[in-house]
Amino acid sequence: MNKFPRKRNVDADSRNGGRHSSAKKGLQNDGFEHRARKRFGQNFLHDQNVIQRIINAIHPQPTDHMVEIGPGQGALTRKLLANCGKLDAVELDRDLAAYLQQTLGEDPRFALHLGDVLKFDFSTLCEANGNKPRSLRVVGNLPYNISTPCMFHLLNYSHLIQDMTFMLQLEVVQRLAAQPGDEEFGRLGLMMQYYCEVEHLFDVPPGAFTPQPKVCSAIVRLTPHRELPVKVLDVRCLQDVVRVAFTQRRKTLKNSLRTLISEAELSKLSIDLGLRPENLSLADYAKISDSITRAAGTGSKAAEQEESYVE
Numbered sequence: 001m002n003k004f005p006r007k008r009n010v011d012a013d014s015r016n017g018g019r020h021s022s023a024k025k026g027l028q029n030d031g032f033e034h035r036a037r038k039r040f041g042q043n044f045l046h047d048q049n050v051i052q053r054i055i056n057a058i059h060p061q062p063t064d065h066m067v068e069i070g071p072g073q074g075a076l077t078r079k080l081l082a083n084c085g086k087l088d089a090v091e092l093d094r095d096l097a098a099y100l101q102q103t104l105g106e107d108p109r110f111a112l113h114l115g116d117v118l119k120f121d122f123s124t125l126c127e128a129n130g131n132k133p134r135s136l137r138v139v140g141n142l143p144y145n146i147s148t149p150c151m152f153h154l155l156n157y158s159h160l161i162q163d164m165t166f167m168l169q170l171e172v173v174q175r176l177a178a179q180p181g182d183e184e185f186g187r188l189g190l191m192m193q194y195y196c197e198v199e200h201l202f203d204v205p206p207g208a209f210t211p212q213p214k215v216c217s218a219i220v221r222l223t224p225h226r227e228l229p230v231k232v233l234d235v236r237c238l239q240d241v242v243r244v245a246f247t248q249r250r251k252t253l254k255n256s257l258r259t260l261i262s263e264a265e266l267s268k269l270s271i272d273l274g275l276r277p278e279n280l281s282l283a284d285y286a287k288i289s290d291s292i293t294r295a296a297g298t299g300s301k302a303a304e305q306e307e308s309y310v311e
């Protein structure tokens, strides 16, 4: 991952091609022109009311070390930088990185990292403070095509993160925040709620962006639990149980989990076996997972393993 050089010429950098043919041009106040690239999930925020509402929700403080994923043309970046102590930004698009470096790079509190967030090692940002727990506040209007892998990549660094505030597709936020019994309740919500408190803050209409996306968006706040409220012996096993249960959503539990656990074992857990997967709580799934782990004798091995949250 490159840290972007402090002095860079935008024009020289903006010659690489690959622009999406139907992309819209956006013109900044300072004359910078950029065609949105669909392959980078570029939908730029232009609605000042929405931008201010997001900043108010984040409420950056002078002591905060913020990290922005996909700063784009800086719609959120400038307002964050005006209020926080330090801002690291990770951007994949060379042209945008060069533009931001040229316009914000003089500020010693700002650092731009050119590269793919999915490969970014967030622990490098905390080396100066000895990896102090919960020292990062992460934000981003995420490219929708990588939003789920991006959130799960960040969970590898959850001990270093105070909170994460993201703009996502509304449907994804609904799934993240869904509760047992909700139609949207499934793997994504269960696994994210295992690690984080999830808050659906507010919705954002397509008209707030250029170009306009086809779907509605929403702001979500994810706060990693200081202590996991539900803890399993082997998180991989929990992932398997949840995956198998929801692959066959219409089946009752005893049928869908047949390959993982016998009906006799399941019936010892005081869980209604006639329920559908969306009606069980995280605590119920944890009970099933631990029962399987104990039967397989893999609990201690799982506790030793370095966890990697790949959904």
Ligand code: SAM
Pocket: 040, 041, 042, 043, 044, 045, 046, 069, 070, 071, 072, 073, 074, 075, 076, 090, 091, 092, 093, 096, 115, 116, 117, 118, 140, 141, 142, 143, 144, 146
């Ligand atoms: N923050 C800006 C805004 O709100 O107007 C831009 C948001 S736009 C939806 C997503 C941004 O993420 C773009 O700037 C895009 O170039 C960048 N991006 C896309 N894929 C990325 C990746 N894998 N790693 C880092 N940035 C990425």
